Amino acid sequence: MSEGTDGGTLRVVRPPEDAPATADGPAAPAVLFRANCTHCRSSFELDAGALRLAIGASSRTTFYSFTCPECGEAVRKPAGERIVELLTGGGVPTIRLTGR
Ligand SMILES: [Zn+2]
Numbered sequence: 867m868s869e870g871t872d873g874g875t876l877r878v879v880r881p882p883e884d885a886p887a888t889a890d891g892p893a894a895p896a897v898l899f900r901a902n903c904t905h906c907r908s909s910f911e912l913d914a915g916a917l918r919l920a921i922g923a924s925s926r927t928t929f930y931s932f933t934c935p936e937c938g939e940a941v942r943k944p945a946g947e948r949i950v951e952l953l954t955g956g957g958v959p960t961i962r963l964t965g966r
Contacts, residue, residue, distance in 0.1 A: 867905060875909075876901050876930065876949055876952065877901075877936065878897065878899055879897075879911050880898040880954050897914050897955075897956035897957060898912070898913055899911065899952070899956065899958075900912075901932065901943075902935060903936060903939065903941070904937040905937050906934060906937040908934070908936040908937070910934075910935055915958075916935075917958045918931050918960075918961060919945060919950065919954065919959070920931065920960075921960060928944065928945045928950060929944050930943055930945045930949065931943070931944070935966070
């Protein structure tokens with residue numbers, strides 16, 4: 867319960883470096899992120915493909931989003947520098963916002 871407040875509650879459940887380095891494995895095992903929903907407040911794990919990262923011109927316009935598997939609502943949360951690192955490092959698709 868000593869989590870910081872950087873970007874909320876996103877956490878890496880299974881970071882890439884945790885994955886066993888198998889030479890014969892298919893691809894690298896999926897990175898899992900734990901997030902929770904601001905609508906129904908449930909907590910769940912998502913793989914990189916379920917998340918989207920949008921990087922804007924400033925940290926104010928940088929956020930990540932996903933669809934809650936529990937209630938189906940779209941969830942969008944601000945992504946701090948650290949979160950951006952976690953997400954990009956985990957292979958989350960990134961959208962670069964232009965304009966402004
Ligand atoms: Zn939800």
